[in-house]
Amino acid sequence: MTLEDSVIRAKDLYKGFAIKGGVLPALDHLSLSVKRGELTAVIGPDGAGKTTLMRLIAGLMAPSSGSLSVLGLDSVKDAQEIQSRISYMPQKFGLYEDLTVAENMNLYADLHGVAKDKRPARFQKLLEMMGLERFTGRFAGKLSGGMKQKLGLACTLVRSPDLLLLDEPTVGVDPLSRRELWDILKEFVKEEHLSIFVSTAYMNEAEMCRHVFVLNKGRILADGTPEDLRNLARGRTYRVMPEAGMPTRILQAHLLDDDDHVVDAVPRGGEVHFIARKQGMVIPCLEAGGLKAEADEPRLEDGFMILLRKAEPSVLKSSPDSERALDEGGRPSEEVNIRVKNLVKKFGDFTAVANTSFEVHKGEIFGLLGPNGAGKTTTFKMLCGLLPETSGFLSVAGVDLRKARTRARANIGYVAQKFSLYSHMTVRENLNFFGGLYGLAPAKKKERIREVVKEFHLENRLDMKAGDLPGGYKQRLSMACALIHEPKILFLDEPTSGIDPLARRNFWRQITTLAARGTTIIITTHFMEEAEYCDRFMIQDNGQLLAIGSPSEIRRKLKEPRADMDDIFIKIVDEARKKGERNPWKDSAGA
Known part of the structure; x- marks a missing residue:
């Protein structure tokens, strides 16, 4: 040139x-x-x-x-x-x-x-x-x-x-x-x-x-064209369908743990897309489960992950505890942790959320999705107890938010979109502060700090100021602070915004383990492919609930069995806006 x-x-x-x-x-x-x-x-x-x-x-x-x-x-x-x-x-x-x-x-x-x-x-x-x-x-x-x-x-x-x-x-x-x-x-x-x-x-x-x-x-x-980067993974990318009833995130977690045979794995189109270390390599966890992988077309992200994993071979390794949680859990229980009935929020004459109803079960990962300005942040804030509802019923962890907002908050962990850490304080000082804020006794606080530091791999960063941490570590510290009091429900407001694919894999590996242990997760995200990790999700626009269900249920209704989540999201919102009327999904939005 x-x-x-x-x-x-x-x-x-x-x-x-x-x-x-x-x-x-x-x-x-x-x-x-x-x-x-x-x-x-x-x-x-x-x-x-x-x-x-x-x-x-x-x-x-x-x-x-x-x-x-x-x-x-x-x-x-x-x-x-x-x-x-x-x-x-x-x-x-x-x-x-x-x-x-x-x-x-x-x-x-x-x-x-x-x-x-x-x-x-x-x-x-x-x-x-x-x-x-x-x-x-x-x-x-x-x-x-x-x-x-x-x-x-x-x-x-x-x-x-x-x-x-x-x-x-x-x-x-x-x-x-x-x-x-x-x-x-x-x-x-x-x-x-x-x-x-x-x-x-x-x-x-x-x-x-x-x-x-x-x-x-x-x-x-x-560097090169997108095709050049895709070709780095040519012949090594596969897709596999989990066994009936198994969430794709559980199979993904098992594949990611097999570092000897697998470079990367990610839920996609109702299946798990993965990169093998070598073409045609036998993957032990698939063979043990009788699962058959098929060749899949590579994407630019596959080439990116190969390059990154080569440059950064260390990945967040799961602990024996998280392995056990995956083997024993992985599916939500029948117990309802959040119940929403005819929820309405108005700001003057403007209706931000219109007559929304749904339930979230213990150990479920539930996604709140929607375009900017759709009403999902307002819904999210009402669920967290940060914003009072105009009308309707809302209970969190069995507590009516209208009657006992403070008691309900004791069961909640919250990670804000802009990490609410104290940047001038060290990692250790932040953990101490949040442990005290949630009322942990000194001995219990010390024990929980030790546990979350180990779980989120913060051992080497304890004396670093939070403001000096790389984005991925800020996210880990925010999670550790939100979970220090062992809440029943964790609220995550766009926690992966602006972080790279490898950091997102590590984040979701941790979320998968938390859900398997019984923590209920409510998440908003603009990475629509992350809806694949959810047991169920809902899509809102203009305050109206447009769709609710599991990824497979929504694909079935749309007759798009392997569509990407970006395409599904755009189709649902586009069609609802063109019709200008209440979407038929609304009829099935209740319990």
């Missing part, structure tokens, strides 16, 4: 950050070249260096050594000129929530020096593409998560840049909004020949790019 063909070119790029006792390399002598006029992705686990790379390209920091040219310009000497020609949308884009959609766009046009006579045509195009033309007078703070991301992209593109940098632009966004955002990006590449460099936690988004770089610990593990 010639210099004229590339928009980004790095050679032996190194960036280190001073830490106690030395220097932490964020980028470790990295070299890459990004082609002009294409959609290019960088993927990698938490702490791989993706955001540091983005900030260096944007001229917001200088490299420690090596060279970096952007648009043919030196990233240090010509930083100001680079910034005048690129647009950069960081993970936390600075929308002004007390300004309207139109006012935000005008503000960013002022900042970028866009001439007033150029704005009407540009704004009109952006608003139409983003589907925001009807909302120009709405305050940004009143938009749903997906609409905020689209407004952020519109503000980033108020001028037509030579290069667009996007740092995980769809984290926390539902599949419908993600699809719309990526359609918009592809349209800009096609119409304006825009060069886009994007980091993403979603492997199916990387599949849509022309070229993909895999980054880990500041180094490029591999």
Whole structure:
């Protein structure tokens, strides 16, 4: 690739950050070249260096050594000129929530020096593409998560840049909004020949790019087309159906534990998709259960997992206790832990949740899914006792929330979307604090701290400040704090948002064990494939319950026996919106 063909070119790029006792390399002598006029992705686990790379390209920091040219310009000497020609949308884009959609766009046009006579045509195009033309007078703070991301992209593109940098632009966004955002990006590449460099936690988004770089610990593990990365797993990917009545997550857990024969395993399409160490290898746990695997087509995520497992061979190993829990449990009991009847929540004239009814059983993993602004967060907060219902009946662990909210909360563990840890306190101090908050006696607290530290593999991080932990470890610590008082019910609000596939596997391995031990799990997620881990899930939109059931039940009703969860979700929401009427699933939403 010639210099004229590339928009980004790095050679032996190194960036280190001073830490106690030395220097932490964020980028470790990295070299890459990004082609002009294409959609290019960088993927990698938490702490791989993706955001540091983005900030260096944007001229917001200088490299420690090596060279970096952007648009043919030196990233240090010509930083100001680079910034005048690129647009950069960081993970936390600075929308002004007390300004309207139109006012935000005008503000960013002022900042970028866009001439007033150029704005009407540009704004009109952006608003139409983003589907925001009807909302120009709405305050940004009143938009749903997906609409905020689209407004952020519109503000980033108020001028037509030579290069667009996007740092995980769809984290926390539902599949419908993600699809719309990526359609918009592809349209800009096609119409304006825009060069886009994007980091993403979603492997199916990387599949849509022309070229993909895999980054880990500041180094490029591999790069190529999505097909090149898929081919790394060619001939080694299989699918297998669990025995009747066995949740796919249980079979997945057994496969993941067989590190000698299996690289990765994940529920998909009602089956378990896995990567064998070698083509045609006999998998002992399948042979023992009389289960037959069939060859399956590889995906980009398979190539990513092979590269990551090779670079990071250590995986969270299950303990003998969790092995026993899987062998003895794995299926919810008949005991009802949560009962919801005709639940309604109104904010003034606005109905956020409309007449919803369902039950959740002990040891069940139950998913709350829906587009941004669908009402699932409101439902979630009412279940946790954080928000009072307008009407209806709601009991948690046998306690009526209307009558004894505090008593009900004693049975609840809660992991918020933005981890509610005390960043200035160490891991040990956080655990001590939450143990005291839940009223554990000193001896019991000491015992439980020892147990959760072992369970979540925090032994080597006890004296590290929570704010300095990598994302995966923050998640583990949040789980440990939420479970320190051994609650009957665990609420998880988008706990895997923005973390890589390997960290998600480890997370779900732990959740599977907790459910097998009898803990009831309520989870919201925007990774729709995670609905495969749920015994049952419900989909809401505009406050209405659209669908409820197990993954297999919902596939049967849709006559889509092997469809991906993203496709199922989009189909249910699309059809309900087109009909504009109450979905027939509602009739079966009760007990």
